[in-house]
Amino acid sequence: MKRILIANRGEIACRIIRACKALGLTSIAVYSEADADALFVQMADVAEPIGPAPAAQSYLDGARILAAAKKHSADAVHPGYGFLSENTAFARAAEAAGVRWIGPSPDSIDAMGDKQRARAIATAAGVPTLPGSPRFATGEVDGIEAAALEVGYPLLVKATGGGGGIGMRRVDSPDQLLTSVAATQQLAAKAFGDGTIYLERLVARARHIEIQVFGHGDGTAVHLFERECSVQRRFQKIIEESPAPDLPAALRAQMTAAAVALAAHQSYRGPGTVEFIVDADTMEFFFLEMNTRIQVEHPVTEMVTGLDLVQAQIQLAGGTYQRVEQANIQTRGAAIECRIYAENPAKNFMPSPGPLQTFRLPLDMAHVRIDTGVRQGDRITPYYDPMIAKLIVWGASRAEALERLSAALAASQIEGVRNNLVFLAAVVAHPDFQAGQVDTTWIARESEALLAAMP
Structure with missing residues (x-):
């Protein structure tokens, strides 16, 4: 496997291209008309246009993507997250065309993609469900x-x-x-x-905690511990961290065991995430869903484990993966990720497309990581998800990570589009977040106080 087509755009396409370069593989980008000058197009070794800006005519058009794969002799396709990443028809079409699918088997995607069917499978695997x-x-x-x-x-x-x-x-x-x-x-x-x-x-006071798993495709799997994802707006995550604050060790052990059992039950292949709801009052946990792809917040896990999930995903598909046993997977310190969006928090987080007249974030360094697909001068279009970047920090303790995160947010500057930088800073500075005492409805309950910090 030498040539990988990336069936995605933006930040995750850049991330996969970096993994390809590290592994000495040729990266092939596909892009819509709106993305002709995008960073990921310039980073890739090869780039192929696939249609107009609307996703339905480009990034969701499996036939055009596979035609590009054939044209450039791609050995495999990496779907990233979103778009066609959990589309079984596309996965099967790729395999039928002789292009390796970098992801779980289409059967696994099918089983877990239907949330109610996934609940039944989780129950059969002995995982608690609501x-x-x-x-x-x-x-x-x-x-x-x-x-x-x-x-x-x-x-x-x-x-x-x-x-x-x-x-x-x-x-x-x-x-x-x-x-x-x-x-x-x-x-x-x-x-x-x-x-x-x-x-x-519905659990009234719910924490959203997910377990990162990595399946070997042979009925065995390992976990890479948990991520706390309770800070959400409109059921969508904006801050994730690992380890989860004040999560009892016994509960962590139960959840990781349940997640591994589910992945093993499915003979799951590659990275995936088993998501749970934890009742903040009773500390009971329940299966929510399984994401059969690499996730937006995977850098949090990479920062605390030192493992590269995207490289491992590619190596597993290519047959060169060196298995890491569970006993050798450890976590060190704490990592927190903020998703920076072009949106207006004061107007129900509505997207705010426009030019990035100023775009300055801290430079990548040992304890700060920036994952982005844009540069100063680029335009955030109305066609796709308005995420600008992910800011991830690491600290030897959660307190140190919080201090570094606050400093990194304060040092960031974005002009030209409405954005959530100040809102994120207000969340991180809030006593509840500092104490690790949040749940999935916390943003809604505290919105007045958080929005008061907005200019």
């Missing part, structure tokens, strides 16, 4: 009110497909149910091509 309902197709509501009463309020209406918090709505009382169901079904049908939903019990 009470839930049968699935309801688009427009189907017969029996849903009775199902909601059985699940219990508050609850979540969840799309069976998708991920990253898209297709989820909280329902606190029966009078909100049908409206929320209809809205979620419509959104899911538009976003994922499948409007099927189900209901799931």
Whole structure:
């Protein structure tokens, strides 16, 4: 395996290109018209245009991407995260075309991509799950009110497909149910091509903790410990860290064992993440979903373990991976990641496209890492996710990591687009976050105080 096509863009494409260079592999980028001058296009060894700016006509067009792979004799395709990374049809089409798929098997993606099916598999593997309902197709509501009463309020209406918090709505009382169901079904049908939903019990004070796993494809797997992902807006993460603050060692051991059991049960291949909800009051944990891809927040794990997940992913697909045993995987210190977005926190975090007139972040160094796909002078377009960069810091302790993170945010400067730098700094400085006492609804509860820090 010598030539890898990267079926993605932006920050993750740059990340994969760096891994290819480190391994001596040729990187092939594909790009839309809007990304013709993008950083990842310039970094790649080879670049091929694949269509207009809308993702449906470029980064979601599997046929165009595979045509580019054939044109440039790609041995493998790396999908990154988002776009086609969890699309089984694309994975199978790549394999049928003789292009190696750098990711889990299509069967694993299929099994875990349907959230309700994943719940059933998790239960079979002995992993605790929350009470839930049968699935309801688009427009189907017969029996849903009775199902909601059985699940219990508050609850979540969840799309069976998708991920990253898209297709989820909280329902606190029966009078909100049908409206929320209809809205979620419509959104899911538009976003994922499948409007099927189900209901799931909502934990009032929930921590979102995920376990990074790495499967060998032979029924064995290891874990690389946990990440705390409870700081979220609109069900989407903005700050992640490892280790999770004040997580009892016995609970960590139970969760990592459950995650490894699930990955092994699926003969999972490569990096993936098993996500759990932890009841902050009872410290019970429940399976949420499994992401069958590299995740946005993988640098947090790399900073504390010293392992390169993207290189390992590529090496496993190429047959050159040197297995690391569980006993040899250790964590050191603490790492925290902030996602920097072109968005307006004061207006419900609405995206803010425009030119990056000023873009200054701390330089990469031993304790600070910047993952980005843009430079000063670039334009944040309205076509794609508005993430500008990921700022990751490491410290020998959480206190040291927090101090370094505050300093790094203060040293950062972005002009030309609205952004969340000041909001992130306010979150990091808040006494609750400093004490590690947050849950998934904390941003919503503290929004007034956090937004008061905005200029």
